[in-house]
Amino acid sequence: MTTSPAPVHRRDDLSIDQQLALRTAATRLAEEFTGTYGPETIDRFLHTSYDQFATTSTIPNFLPLLAERFARQRLQALARVEGHHNDGRPVVLFLCTHNAGRSQMALGFFTSLAGDQAVAWSGGSEPGSEINAAAIAAMSERGIDISGEYPKPWTDEVVRAADVVITMGCGDACPIFPGTRYENWDLDDPAGLDVEAVRPIRDELERRVRHLLAELELPPVDPAHA
DSSP states (O other): OOOOOSOOOOOSOOOHHHHHHHHHHHHHHHHHTTTTOOHHHHHHHHHHHHHHHHTTOSOGGGHHHHHHHHHHHHHHHHHHHTTSOOOSOOEEEEEESSSSSHHHHHHHHHHHHHGGGSEEEEEESSOOSSOOHHHHHHHHTTTOOOTTOOOOBOOHHHHHHOSEEEEESOGGGSOOOTTOEEEEOOOOOOTTOOHHHHHHHHHHHHHHHHHHHHHTTOOOOOTTTO
16 A cells, blocks of 8 residues: 555635535545555545646536546556556557547547457547547447547556557657557547548547557457447
């Protein structure tokens, strides 16, 4: 178990409802990570995750939920890095600039095709405020719903936990850690494009994701895309 961190920075602009939602989230996370991480670590990850979204989100009421989801992912990653959890499944991380288009579409394909055979995450160097609407529509044409995803930054523990890191346009901002497999996919940014222009990007992402699955020896599990 990690040592107790420094005191958590508390935002002074939280409503009563947001404070209650964060306390409820902390309770759920504490139950999930019992025996792995204590309340101080969970509290720190939850509130720093909240801070990540507070400056960009346009829907404050959703912030505690986003913070909980992101904190859960970060804690799962940290548990892998520190050797508390290893189920043998490969971890793939998709990175781009805004985490609103390419990386989210790649994540959607990978999650749909790999099922529970692998773990997949995504992140951005400069996360946007929402998922690209044209990307959502293009993926919907493939029967994959990415509307519930959200742009988020990457963190050290998430990158360190990955076995494969796929980068798309983040350049020098993409983090590099020794021992991790990196692969750059040179694809156009769908930002500002309509659905028709996004389709070729989507199709190329699907092709590359299928190739990656083959390299990882993970057969497609979704009959709709097999």
